[in-house]
Amino acid sequence: MEKEFLSSLEAAGIEKLHLKKYSALLTNLRSNRLLLEKWWVLGQPGPDVINVVGRLPKDSWGALPELFGTRGLDRVKVFPKGIINPEFIDVHMQFNARQM
Amino acid sequence: MEGHQSASSFASDPCVGGILHIHPTLQCNLTCLHCYSESSPRHREALAADDIIPLMESIRQYGYTVLSVSGGEPFLYKELSSVLMQAKLLGMQTQLVTNGILAESKIATESLPWLDLVAVSIDGDEKMHDEIRHMKGAYHKVIKGAETVVAAGKRLAVVSAIANGSWRKMTEVAEMAHDLGASFVQFHPLELSGRAIREIPNGLDLEDLHRAYIVFNYLQEKYAGIMHIQMDCLHRFVIETNPEICGYIDDAFIPTKTNFVRISRSVILDEKGNIMPFSYGLHPRYHIGNVKKKKSSEISAMLDDYFENRASTFSHLVSSSYKKYKTTTDDDNDLIVWSEYIVEQSRSSSIGNEVAVAV
Numbered sequence: 001m002e003k004e005f006l007s008s009l010e011a012a013g014i015e016k017l018h019l020k021k022y023s024a025l026l027t028n029l030r031s032n033r034l035l036l037e038k039w040w041v042l043g044q045p046g047p048d049v050i051n052v053v054g055r056l057p058k059d060s061w062g063a064l065p066e067l068f069g070t071r072g073l074d075r076v077k078v079f080p081k082g083i084i085n086p087e088f089i090d091v092h093m094q095f096n097a098r099q100m
Numbered sequence: 101m102e103g104h105q106s107a108s109s110f111a112s113d114p115c116v117g118g119i120l121h122i123h124p125t126l127q128c129n130l131t132c133l134h135c136y137s138e139s140s141p142r143h144r145e146a147l148a149a150d151d152i153i154p155l156m157e158s159i160r161q162y163g164y165t166v167l168s169v170s171g172g173e174p175f176l177y178k179e180l181s182s183v184l185m186q187a188k189l190l191g192m193q194t195q196l197v198t199n200g201i202l203a204e205s206k207i208a209t210e211s212l213p214w215l216d217l218v219a220v221s222i223d224g225d226e227k228m229h230d231e232i233r234h235m236k237g238a239y240h241k242v243i244k245g246a247e248t249v250v251a252a253g254k255r256l257a258v259v260s261a262i263a264n265g266s267w268r269k270m271t272e273v274a275e276m277a278h279d280l281g282a283s284f285v286q287f288h289p290l291e292l293s294g295r296a297i298r299e300i301p302n303g304l305d306l307e308d309l310h311r312a313y314i315v316f317n318y319l320q321e322k323y324a325g326i327m328h329i330q331m332d333c334l335h336r337f338v339i340e341t342n343p344e345i346c347g348y349i350d351d352a353f354i355p356t357k358t359n360f361v362r363i364s365r366s367v368i369l370d371e372k373g374n375i376m377p378f379s380y381g382l383h384p385r386y387h388i389g390n391v392k393k394k395k396s397s398e399i400s401a402m403l404d405d406y407f408e409n410r411a412s413t414f415s416h417l418v419s420s421s422y423k424k425y426k427t428t429t430d431d432d433n434d435l436i437v438w439s440e441y442i443v444e445q446s447r448s449s450s451i452g453n454e455v456a457v458a459v
Contacts, residue, residue, distance in 0.1 A: 006271070023313050
């Protein structure tokens, strides 16, 4: 998986603008306490859609409005996970890369 | 030169206070391609411990409670153990950055008991590391050196320079650091100064800086709770939302001896005896003074004078630079090494003139 991740950073067609979008999105999401679990990009040669799956600590409901305001966010799903009481908050986000 | 991390130096460690970085000598057993200070075996001069210790004694009371030794190669500095021992007696935390090759030398053996943390430089995989170090076998030696540090019961950190292409090796460096038992890994984008200008003229382009930053974010998640991963560059988003991380408090901030550490987490003592805030290479107009030009009994008064009367010059540099960065529309500036930006601004005539007027 690590090899795939590294090779995706120099895939044909990847250029500065795309890398800058990834950097900005990563910084933004992580600054809002989202722990990234999975990240995949659709589109050739540049990204059309960026999918992100992550989790927030259970005391981070307050971070959601900030996350919802992330530029380019198209769709989002939020699931509290845990039996009886939430242990963490699962967040699935889809970004329209052209609007970022 | 093992000082390429000088601006931040494991500063994310929550227990770390302000840091006094000293470069007692530029003597080095290697001539690394990326060395910004051109350290090499031909340098023989060194600061005397008697020049360094009075500064440590005085500056500690202003919140600079960590001593970080760089160089040149610190394990070639003959008075290293005396300086470190004195730092420990003063209650300071001690750390050192080394190429690791001399970790079993007499100087290293005498010094290790006085060190809290030792950082070794590992620049990529074996092939890349040996090429940069200009020495075949350097990689194996640094690994052995790191093992010596761990065997001595000391905390280990790994520092790694990032040039074009080396982002591909960051995961290997982190893995090696983890295997060695390191608690920190610090990646530092290559500074295009000193020997690097001639030897690595392509430096680090923006695409590879972004790639390195993305891999750094990945590694932070991968090693969360296991090993601290740091990269010496900031994204515009972080700079804009956390001005204090850049040393900018607000326009009403007046620096004093008790709060100066908030705008400059580091104070540097270079091999010539110059004391300067923030980062190696800062323009002389912002220097605090020179330990060689003062008697030891005068150091404390010199610091007092600077913090109370002259520190506003530096404070103004930081605030002007911060505002300039925020208003700049250069989209290629969204990832920067803040310390290098401040050094660059300190040398730019426009900011310098502004400061001259303000003073």
